[in-house]
Amino acid sequence: MKFLKEYRDGALARDILRKIEGLSKKPVKLMEVCGTHTVAIFRHGIREVLPGNIALISGPGCPVCVTPNRHIDEAIELCRRRDVILTTFGDMMKVPGSNSSLAAEKAGGASIRIVYSTMDALDIARMNPEKEVIFFGIGFETTSPTIAAAVLQAEREGLNNFSVVGAQKLIPQAIRALLSDDEIGINGFILPGHVSAIIGVSPYEFIAGEFGIPAVVIGFEPVDILQGIYMLIKQIEEGAAKVEIQYNRGVPPAGNPHAMALLFKVFEVSDAIWRGIGTIPGTGLKLRKEYQKFDAVKKFGIKINDDREHPGCKCGDVLRGLKTPLECGLFGKACLPEHPVGACMVSVEGTCSAYYKYGKRSE
Amino acid sequence: MCLAVPAKIVSVDDNIAEVEIAGVVRKIGLDLVPEAKLHDYVLVHAGFAIQVIDEEEALKTLELFKEIMKHEIS
Ligand code: SF4
Numbered sequence: 019m020k021f022l023k024e025y026r027d028g029a030l031a032r033d034i035l036r037k038i039e040g041l042s043k044k045p046v047k048l049m050e051v052c053g054t055h056t057v058a059i060f061r062h063g064i065r066e067v068l069p070g071n072i073a074l075i076s077g078p079g080c081p082v083c084v085t086p087n088r089h090i091d092e093a094i095e096l097c098r099r100r101d102v103i104l105t106t107f108g109d110m111m112k113v114p115g116s117n118s119s120l121a122a123e124k125a126g127g128a129s130i131r132i133v134y135s136t137m138d139a140l141d142i143a144r145m146n147p148e149k150e151v152i153f154f155g156i157g158f159e160t161t162s163p164t165i166a167a168a169v170l171q172a173e174r175e176g177l178n179n180f181s182v183v184g185a186q187k188l189i190p191q192a193i194r195a196l197l198s199d200d201e202i203g204i205n206g207f208i209l210p211g212h213v214s215a216i217i218g219v220s221p222y223e224f225i226a227g228e229f230g231i232p233a234v235v236i237g238f239e240p241v242d243i244l245q246g247i248y249m250l251i252k253q254i255e256e257g258a259a260k261v262e263i264q265y266n267r268g269v270p271p272a273g274n275p276h277a278m279a280l281l282f283k284v285f286e287v288s289d290a291i292w293r294g295i296g297t298i299p300g301t302g303l304k305l306r307k308e309y310q311k312f313d314a315v316k317k318f319g320i321k322i323n324d325d326r327e328h329p330g331c332k333c334g335d336v337l338r339g340l341k342t343p344l345e346c347g348l349f350g351k352a353c354l355p356e357h358p359v360g361a362c363m364v365s366v367e368g369t370c371s372a373y374y375k376y377g378k379r380s381e
Numbered sequence: 382m383c384l385a386v387p388a389k390i391v392s393v394d395d396n397i398a399e400v401e402i403a404g405v406v407r408k409i410g411l412d413l414v415p416e417a418k419l420h421d422y423v424l425v426h427a428g429f430a431i432q433v434i435d436e437e438e439a440l441k442t443l444e445l446f447k448e449i450m451k452h453e454i455s
Contacts, residue, residue, distance in 0.1 A: 160383040164426070266435065266438045276414065
């Protein structure tokens with residue numbers, strides 16, 4: 019595949035690593051806010067090869083992990099209706115809600131289909147006109163435009179049996195919330211490549227401008243990640259604070275204005291609840307008035323009053339980079355990938371799952 | 382979740398394209414990148430192209446970086 023081999027070049031990776039070693043003096047904490055980065059960093063053993071003074075910590079970067087029980091409970095309520103086919107991404111199946119999970123509901127006979135794309139959900143709606151086909155939509159800015167595109171397509175076709183449970187999130191203001199939390203103490207941000215492919219870099223300018231912290235949009239191959247870390251360390255050692263792009267083959271500075279226009283044609287910014295963290299202003303999306311007929315929760319009058327999360331689960335602290343999974347008493351014991359207690363263990367991109375899978379049982 | 386893979390467009394029909402990902406041909410939506418053309422490389426996420434890959438930038442980044450490395454290491 020194009021541009022994969024070059025960015026997996028071991029010799030180049032080693033050269034960059036030597037450069038980082040030569041340059042890096044200060045103890046620093048760099049945070050990645052994208053689960054795809056978390057997995058890539060673990061898979062390529064990047065934490066282990068970096069000099070000891072550079073710590074990489076994982077932030078709230080997995081949309082599955084940050085989805086609060088309320089939305090899972092809504093999806094569960096909806097899938098219990100006999101006239102409903104619920105469609106969602108595979109990762110959502112095992113996420114525990116307050117009392118059940120979609121996987122358990124499916125085993126109990128609910129009609130739930132895993133889809134790869136919102137286009138598949140539309141196909142199911144076309145083929146099952148007597149059913150309501152609901153897409154349980156989670157995701158960041160990378161995914162939300164694909165949900166917007168499906169809503170617009172349904173509108174064009176007059177597909178009245180299609181609706182969505184929207185649980186999408188926006189990244190930049192979540193970074194602001196992390197930066198406003200003095201406990202965390204981050205010196206640099208590894209910004210998400212594919213969220214940025216949509217939103218561009220201007221929404222992150224406050225990180226450098228207001229907080230004086232460097233940030234670099236980074237790709238996902240080993241050379242990308244090391245090169246991006248090098249750029250961050252260089253800024254830190256020089257006392258600079260800029261927002262830069264390492265991943266410029268996929269991220270033009272302006273992002274994808276067309277996708278942004280589609281997204282905000284259908285949705286508007288709202289507040290959102292993040293699992294274990296709480297409400298963060300300006301980090302959610304809700305359907306605009308003109309498109310509220312596609313809101314499944316409104317359409318079926320679903321009300322969730324008593325959503326609760328497992329008291330022992332430390333996902334909230336893990337998602338803010340305050341604790342590692344190893345500091346959770348349930349990790350690897352009551353909480354395992356086969357029977358996860360919290361969402362951070364369910365998703366392949368969750369920090370707890372990555373720690374477990376890549377054998378990080380001690381620091 | 383935000384995984385996106387590079388793929389080459391092998392056919393275009395209005396807002397639907399066929400791309401080749403690791404030898405497999407798949408249909409994707411072009412709604413988010415209407416400017417994408419036949420033979421372009423695009424980043425594909427959840428069944429949609431989300432960005433056209435800039436080949437020139439890709440090569441430039443690598444070459445520039447290799448240059449810096451050579452220069453500064455030796
Ligand atoms: S190990 Fe399980 S219970 Fe503990 S924080 Fe992670 S997901 Fe939650």
